[in-house]
Amino acid sequence: MTITADDVRAVALALPDTAEKLAWGKPTFRVAGKIFAALGDDDTTMGVKCPVEDRAELIASEPEKFFVREGHDDNYAWLRVRLAALEDAAELAAVLTDSWRQAAPRKLLDAHPELSVPPASGG
Numbered sequence: 475m476t477i478t479a480d481d482v483r484a485v486a487l488a489l490p491d492t493a494e495k496l497a498w499g500k501p502t503f504r505v506a507g508k509i510f511a512a513l514g515d516d517d518t519t520m521g522v523k524c525p526v527e528d529r530a531e532l533i534a535s536e537p538e539k540f541f542v543r544e545g546h547d548d549n550y551a552w553l554r555v556r557l558a559a560l561e562d563a564a565e566l567a568a569v570l571t572d573s574w575r576q577a578a579p580r581k582l583l584d585a586h587p588e589l590s591v592p593p594a595s596g597g
Contacts, residue, residue: 477557477566479517485567486511489574490586503570510577511570514554522573524553551576 486503502512539559
């Protein structure tokens with residue numbers, strides 16, 4: 475299954491209080507006015523929120539899937555994702571939900587505990 479821009483749109487807009495708005499000529503997806511995802515120039519990639527300190531590890535572990543646009547994303551909490559490299563719709567939903575959580579206001583997060591980060595299992 476290849477993930478498409480339409481899949482991104484459907485999953486993103488299914489998240490609470492999400493809206494689509496064009497910016498820079500491309501669809502962006504926002505929660506409470508904050509962008510949490512955007513489709514890339516050719517609809518084969520998307521950008522999502524990602525803490526700067528986590529990016530290098532994600533890119534190193536799956537460089538075919540994750541990347542940054544050098545000179546553009548350097549100082550932003552943003553990561554690019556190649557849609558064709560996503561395993562399935564569940565992985566797409568996980569990536570978008572994680573990004574949504576980073577942008578959503580606390581009140582909205584509290585109202586949707588089903589979208590909270592699962593607790594880490596102790597070992």
